[in-house]
Amino acid sequence: MKKTKIxxxxxxxxxxxxxxxxxxxxHLGCFFNxxxxxxxxxxxxxxxxxxxxINISDDHNIFVGMTWGLLRGTAHGxxxxxxxxxxxxxxxxxxxxxxxxDYVWDRFSxxxxxxxxxxxxxxxxxxxxxxxx
Numbered sequence: 001m002k003k004t005k006i007x008x009x010x011x012x013x014x015x016x017x018x019x020x021x022x023x024x025x026x027h028l029g030c031f032f033n034x035x036x037x038x039x040x041x042x043x044x045x046x047x048x049x050x051x052x053x054i055n056i057s058d059d060h061n062i063f064v065g066m067t068w069g070l071l072r073g074t075a076h077g078x079x080x081x082x083x084x085x086x087x088x089x090x091x092x093x094x095x096x097x098x099x100x101x102d103y104v105w106d107r108f109s110x111x112x113x114x115x116x117x118x119x120x121x122x123x124x125x126x127x128x129x130x131x132x133x
Contacts, residue, residue: 030094031091031092034087034088034090034091035087035088035091037084037087037099037102037103038084038085038086038087038088038089038091039084039088040084040103041080041081041083041084041087041099041103041104042081042084042085042088043084044080044103044104044105045076045077045078045079045080045081045084045104046077046081047077047104047105048073048074048076048077048079048080048104048112049069049070049073049074049076049077050073051073051076051104051108052069052070052072052073052076053065053066053069053070053073054069054108055069055108055109055111056068056069056072057069058109076112079112079114080099080104080112083098083099083114086098087099096115098114098115099112099113099114100112100113
């Protein structure tokens with residue numbers, strides 16, 4: 001009798017441990033995610049310059065890439081650095097994403113968007129994983 005109770009307890013414990021765990025996003029996880037995004041975007045904002053030069057050169061030609069891509073990359077680099085600072089400072093407050101893509105190296109061929117919007121006068125290229133929304 002004692003062995004069956006031990007066996008039943010072990011089997012029940014094993015069954016409970018194999019059940020999938022469902023967990024909602026907690027505030028602390030979102031806090032550290034936004035904190036990390038803010039630090040990364042402040043540190044790597046300058047990578048927007050080569051990103052825009054490469055993407056515009058691929059879409060048009062090298063001259064347009066080296067001129068307009070440099071100007072656009074500088075604007076995006078400064079913007080990404082400032083928005084990274086805003087993400088860092090507002091990380092305790094749950095808000096929607098400020099930047100898409102979250103990091104400069106995510107979906108490298110996609111244009112950077114702020115608050116889901118595009119800067120006027122820019123050619124817009126969506127990456128393969130983005131539907132433009």
